Amino acid sequence: MSELNKTALKILESGKGILAADESTGTMTKRLNSVNVESSPQNRILFRETLFSSQGMSKFIGGVILYDETIKQKTNDGLSVVELINKMGSIAGIKVDTGAKQLAGSNKEKITEGLDGLRERLGEYYKLGARFTKWRGVYNITKDYPSKLSIHTNAHALARYAALVQECNMVPIVEPEVLMDGDHSAEDCFSKTSTVIKKCFDELILHKVDLKGVILKPNMILAGKDAKLQISNEETAKQTIKCLKNSVPNEVPGIAFLSGGQSEIQATENLNHINKLNDTSFIMSYSYGRALQQSALKHWSKNIKDITGTQKVFDHRAEMCTLAAQGRWSSELENN
């Protein structure tokens, strides 16, 4: 078994998932301002350190995706953030794209940037202790989108990224996110997500990426959030599995879904259904940002010194997600 394959499996072992705490400073500022907390470097590390040092981390979280600022910060105890994460038995990862920018030639769509100088930055992140990485391509659904151009350019960038990351002995998370925005049907989401993912794997193969050392981070199959007709959790699970079976090569060890604007409960319930029906060889777990942190952030914002209370809220969410990754979640457990 290759080192990369071992790392990917370790991150997702026994129902563990990934905490996506890699919000850029801009996004984190929005999140903190929405709960009336000042977005200072001190407050950003305080919230994150509160989560990273919680008991649930060692039980439920196999990997944490960090942002450039965070991986260079120190905790209250003087540990580096990576040291803290490793002490909790988890693996540190890093977001390495530099964001989605307007795509020339189709300027209502986006192309993710960050390839220039990436090899050098990856070397630095490896030295800082990162063992996996993330890059997010983003796609909108409308009648005309995602365009062929956006599907092609984003897949190409994801593949160049993944090849460089493996060269630096880290596991790339490949994240093609088809957004929930809009009023499109679940059928549209199914067909467009399938096309996007297939194209990503065509490019990964062309770029000689070792698929056993990759984690795919896709969206689930859902109707657009403004669509009148929504589908059931069970239908989401069925369609999501069908889409992944048709578009992901069997060598890929694990799939870790993004939450993408679903509520905490919806993201948990859908993941649970997926795992109840999962008849593939893929591990199906989570790599949630909002669906792991929302309640904890709300609780923390009321008293940023309440570390224990905030950790309790986070631990509960992480436990529920891990149960869902094992197909063992039920709504009654939410109230215990």
Ligand code: 13P
């Ligand atoms: P959400 O789970 O909030 O969608 O965030 C996951 C993520 O990493 C998006 O890039």
